Amino acid sequence: MEISAAQLIGFRTVPGNGPTFHAFNPASDQPLTPSFQEATREQIHETVVLAQKAFTQYRKTTSLQRSLFLEAIATNIEAMGDELLQIIHLETALPLSRLGGERVRTTSQLKLFAQLLRDGHWNKNIVDKALPERKPTPRPEIVQRQIPIGVVAIFGASNFPLAFSVGGGDTASALAAGCPVVFKAHPAHPASCQLVGTAIVKAARETNMPDGVFSLLHGFSHEMGEALVTHPLVKAVAFTGSFRGGKALYDLGVRRKEPIPVYAEMGSVNPIFFLPGAIKKGGENLAVQFAQSVTLGSGQFCTNPGICILLNSEESRAFLQKTADGLAGSNVHPLLTKEIAMAYAKGLDNQSKLPGVKVLTQGRKKNIDPSIQFVEAKRVLQQPDYFEEIFGPSTLAILAEGIEELYQIIDIMPGQLTGTIHADETDHSEVIGLIDHLTQKVGRLLMNGFPTGVEVSPAMVHGGPYPATTDSRVTSVGTTAIYRFTRPICYQNIPSSLGEIIIKND
DSSP, X not given: OOOOOSEEETTXXXXXXXXXXXXXXXXXXXXXXXXXXXXXXXXXXXXXXXXXXXXXXHTTSOHHHHHHHHHHHHHHHHHTHHHHHHHHHHHHOOOHHHHHHHHHXXXXXXXXXXXXXXXXXXXXXXXXXXXXXXXXXXXXXXXXXXXXXXXXXXXXXXXXXXXXXXXXXXXXXXXXXXXXXXXXXXXTSHHHHHHHHHHHHHHHHHTTOOTTSEEXXXXXXXXXXXXXXXXXXXXXXXXXXXXXXXHHHHHHHHTXXXXXXXXXXXXXXXXXXXXXXXXXXXXXXXXXXXXXXHHGGGGOSTTSOXXXXXXXXXXXXXXXXXXXXXXXXXXXXXXXXXXXXXXXXXXHHHHHTSTTOEXXXXXXXXXXXXXXXXXXXXXXTTOGGGGOOOOSSEEEEEEESSHHHHHHHHHHSOOEEEEEEEOOGGGHHHHHHHHHHHTTTEEEEEESSOSSOOOOSTTOOOOOTTTTBSOTTOOSSSGGGXXXXXXXXXXXXXXXXXHHHHTTTO
């Protein structure tokens, strides 16, 4: 499959003029071809200006037209076949079976947003009928609906090269809303980004979308990200990645002369509470499932459980040892980048040096080996450092001396994407209090399951209180993600003949 290592500025393929970079195969640490060049500030400006020009046309397209565009994108991604998966595999070392499933998820969510548009209710029309006879003051007709906000800059994630990348949920929801997208390709898998980007451009041409409705720019520097976020024509930003990266982009967005929303999903430790009845009933099988959730995707999902909390007992300690045995027998794939592997090793080392932390897994020989460590709750209550996310296949067990300590742990815990409770019916007297506390800290609360699996559906919330995300009111997965890129407008006393013209793109 031929890969053109260039910027996709609307319908044009333009060579980059900035510094050169290339991806590495995580399994061999060998550089991959082709090499790419970073987009210049001039190219970034040209791209955003073109996107704004496209917005004047794209925002007037009908819901049906945009649904056909999204479906064409899905069709073009599927048409690339296994060659696309092979290239992603080279850049990420993710297994082909995983990538095949991720492709289905990616195309399915594109089709889901297409169906949302076809259903015709996405723009939330609210109509207050006119009351001309009302006393003492007549009421005019008032209509509220959602409209697109403008050009959206999207930053791809490293851990989902399809579902949270070029053709992923952020792009699907922004395009569904009627917003052009300027996508900043991830430097760890630029060839994968390029191929999916060409599929989107091809779909735009096939469905007669305006030039500039989608562009893809390559680069690796912080300066490039800054140039995108601070461009005055960009009206919103979506990001999935580290806390450091997301917070930096957020700060840039809110400090602009015209502040804009930056929807950054920045990671989470996703606490799991194992209550005594669940441990007794689940036994070794529950420990095996927990170990599998910790190591799923080599621990590089934003929903891997980085912390578990248990009441201190012989049964709890035995459960943790069974989990440690399961982790020790796990085979994990290479981490996505050398930098992630180094950060994982450093994070584990830093955690092991915190007061009271003890290691349960033994014989760690590689930086990517799974790990479980434990600490008493009284230590955690004295300082917040235990809640630092370690991106990789590890978890920290916290042993509490009673239900009140469980509540206290939740109360000092920073915001999370998910929180999970494993409980038997014999534990239900404690569950109500845990749910009450956890709902203030998480975006998704699970019972008797594991958070490493995010359903793409209308009810899903993939978000949470800060610092999990920068805005806990929205989700980056599911159909309501579209409302990150719309705003309400109110039409008052518009004559019916004009009103039909105004809402013609429903």
